[in-house]
Amino acid sequence: MKRIDLTGRRVSAAELARVLPRAALDTAGAARVVAPIIDRVRDEGAPVLYELAERFDRVRPERLRVPARALDDALAGLDPAVRAALETAIAHARIGHAQQMPVGAEATIVPGGTIVQRWLPVSRVGLYVPGGLAVYPSSVVMNAVAAQVAGVGSIALASPPQADFSGLPHPTILAACALLGIDEVWAVGGAQAIAALALGVVDGDDELARVDVVTGPGNIYVAAAKRLVQGEVGIDAEAGTTEIAVLADDSADPVFVAADLISQAEHDPAAASVLVTDSPALADAVDEQIAIQARRTLHTERILTALDGPQSGIVLVDDLDEGLRVVDAYGAEHLEIHTANAREDALRVRNAGAIFVGPYSPVPLGDYVAGSNHVLPTGGTSRFASGLNVTQYLRSQQVVEYTADALDALTDDLVALAEAEGLPAHGAAARIRRARGGRR
Template sequence: MLSRTDLRSATPSTAELRHALPRAEVDVDAALHLVRPIVEDVRARGVEAALELTERFDGVRPQTVRVPAGELTSALAFLDPAVRAALEESIARARLVHADQRRVDKTTQVVPGGTVTERWVPVDRVGLYAPGGLAVYPSSVVMNVVPAQAAGVRSLVVCSPPQAEFGGKPHPAILAAAELLGVSEVWAVGGAQAQALLAYGGTDTDGRELEPVDVVTGPGNIYVAAAKRLLRGLIGIDAEAGPTEIAILADHTADPVHVAADLISQAEHDPMAASVLVTTSEQLADAVDAELERQVKATKHTERVTTALSGPQSRTVLVASLDDGLRVVDAYAAEHLEIQTEDASAVAARVRNAGAVFVGAYSPVSLGDYCAGSNHVLPTGGCARHSSGLSVQTFLRGIHVVDYSADALREVAGHVVALADAEDLPAHGQAVTARFRDGS
C-alpha cells in the first residue's frame, strides 16, 4: 500500500532529501484568487456578506452569527458523559502543561541607572477557529483556548462552521467544549468568510457588535489557509496549516501492529494526510505493509485511509542506519514524529526538526491529539524546520521598556552620536546631545 524509496546505498544532501521526500501537494497561492473576493466582500458588507457566503457554502443561514449563550449551556447538558469526562481530563492536562509556558518579565541592568525590561503582554483579543469538515474537533477548541487563557488574553471568540443538521449552529460538541472552558462567545461561521469576519468585525443581525480580533489561530482547509495569508498583517496568525502528517522512525524492535495503527490514525483525517515510515529494517517494512492491508480493511474510513496511504504524500523510506534515518526525518520536519527504536529517548533527543516528538511504543500521536497535555496545533509542510506549534507564546508579545537616567545617557552619548553620524542620521545624535546643552 505504501510506495517505497530505498536510500540504503545513497547519501543524498539535505536539499536532495527535501526534494525527494513525499509531501502533500497543497498550493495555497492557487486558492488566493477564489478567496480574495470573499475577504473583500466581508470587509465591505460585514455580517450580511458572511451569512450569504455561509448559506452558499454550508447550506444553512444562521439567524445570528453569535450563538446564544443558552445553546452552549444546553449543549453541555446533553453531552455524552464519557465525552465530557474525556474533555475535562484533556483540559486539565493541557492547563498543567501550558501553565508552565508563561514567561515572566525580566529586567536587565545594563549600566548603573540604565535598565531594559522585557515585558510579556498578552494580545487583547483572539479568534480561535475549530473546523467542521470531514470531522468535528472539540479537541481543537481545547488546544486553542487553553494556551490563550494561560497567556492572559482578555477576550476570546471561538469560531466554527454552522451545521444544517443542528439548526445552523456549530456542532454541539464544539459548543459544549467552549462552555466547559468558560468561553461565552461562539460564532457560527466557517471557512474564509470566518477569517475575514474575525479580522474586520461587524454588526450582527440583532444589532450587537462583533468585535474584531488581533490574532487568529486554529487549523482549517486550503481556503482558510489562503484567507489567513491574505489577512496576515492586519491580524496575527499562527500558521497556514496544511494536511496532517505523521512520520515514524523505527528499527527492527518496533511492533508492526503499532506502526500500522499509527499510520492509519493520521490517514483517517483526510485523503491528503501524509503517513511516512522511515526504517532501517526491510523486514519491518514488509510486516507493516501486511498489517496495513489487514487493518485498513477493518477501519471505519477505509476509502479515505486507502487514498491517503496510497497517495504520493505517503511512503516507506529505507535507510542504512539510524543516523541516516535522523537525517531523513530532520529533512522532512514532520508535524508529528514517532520514535519507535531501541533507546528511543536517546534517539528522540537528537531530533532537531518536528512539530512534536512521541517517544517509544506507548506514546502514540493520538495520545497527543487528545490527552497528553501537549498541544496538537502544530506546523505542517516542513514548517517545523523554522516554526513551533501553538503555545502560550503565540498569544504574548515581548515589549522592551528602556529606562535610563541622565548620567547613564550622558555616559553613552558619544557612542550614539558616532553611530548616528556613521549612518548619516545626525538628528539621531542631536536628540541625545540636546539634553545636555546647558551642561547638565
C-alpha cells in the same frame, strides 16, 4: 504503501526535498479563490456570511452569534464520558501550557541604565475550529487553553454552521466552549470566518469586534485566508493537511507503527503518513498490518486512499543516522520515534512540530490528553515554525530607563554611531541633555 529506497547512497538535501513524499499545498492558488471572499466580507459585512453559509454549509443560520441558551443546552446534553474526557484534556493542557509562559526580567546594562522585559497578552483573539470530515472539540481545547493561560481577556470562536443542527455549530463544539467559559461563539466557517474575525462585522444587535490574533486549524482555504489577513491581524500558521512520520528500527512493533500511520490517514484522503526505517523486515510487517487494521476500522476507504497517495510512503535507509537526517529533512508535523534508544534519538531531532517518544506515546495521545498542543506546523515548516503555544498570544515589550549620568556616560558612543549613519539629530537628542544638565 509505495517504497522509496535510499539505501546504498548518500542523498543530498536537495534530492531529499525532491524525493520525499509530501502533500501538495497550493496556498497561492487557494488565495486567488479566497481573496474575493475576504473583499466581500470587508465591503458587505454580515449579509455575505449568511449567503456563504447557504452556499458552502447548505444551511442559513437564524443568527450568526450562537445564543447563550444553545451553549448551555449543548453542555447539558453532552455524553458524561465525553465531558469527563474533555475536562481531563483541559486540565492537562493547562499544565502543559503553563510551562511555556516566559518570565519577565530586568537587566542593568550600565549603572543607572535598565531594561525591563515584559510579556503582555493581546487584548482579543479569534479562534477557528473546523467542521468538515470530523468534529474537533479537542481543537477548542488546544486553542482556548493556550490563549487563556497567556492571559487573553476576550475570546471569540468561530465554527461552521451545521445543517443537521439547525444552523448551529456541532453541539460537542458548543459544549467544549461552555466548559471553557467561552460565551462568544459564531456560526461562521471557512475563509469567511477568518475574514470576519480579522475585520469585524455587525449583524443587527450583534457585533463581532475585530480581533488581534487569529489561530486554529482548517483546510487550504482557511490557510489561504490567514495568509491574506496577516498584517491586519497576527496568525499562528498556514496549516496544511495533517502528516505523521515514524522513525523506526527493527525493535519497533509493526502493530503499533501501522496503527499510528492509520490514525493520521483517518483524518483526510490527502493526509500524509511516512515511515522511515533501516529494517526492510519491519517495512514488510507494517504493510501486512495496514492491510489487516485498515479494514477493521470505520473509514477504510479514506485511510487506504491516504496511504496509497503520493504524499505517503515507506523510506528505506541504511542506518538510523541516515534515518535521522531524512526525518530532519522532512520536518514532520508529528514525528514518532520507535527505536531501541528512542529518547536519545528523539533529542537528536531538530525539525518536527512535536516528537512522540517510544511505543507508548502515540500521536493520538497528543491530539487529546497528553497536555501538549495539537495545532502544529505542516509541510516541512517545522524547520522555522512552532506549534501553537502561549507566545502566539503574547507580545514582547522592553521598557528602557536611564538616569542622566547613565545617558551621559554613553553619549559619545551614541553620537559617533548617529553621525556614522548620517543622522545627526539622533546625536543631538543626547547632546542637548548633556548641555542642559551639565556633565556629571
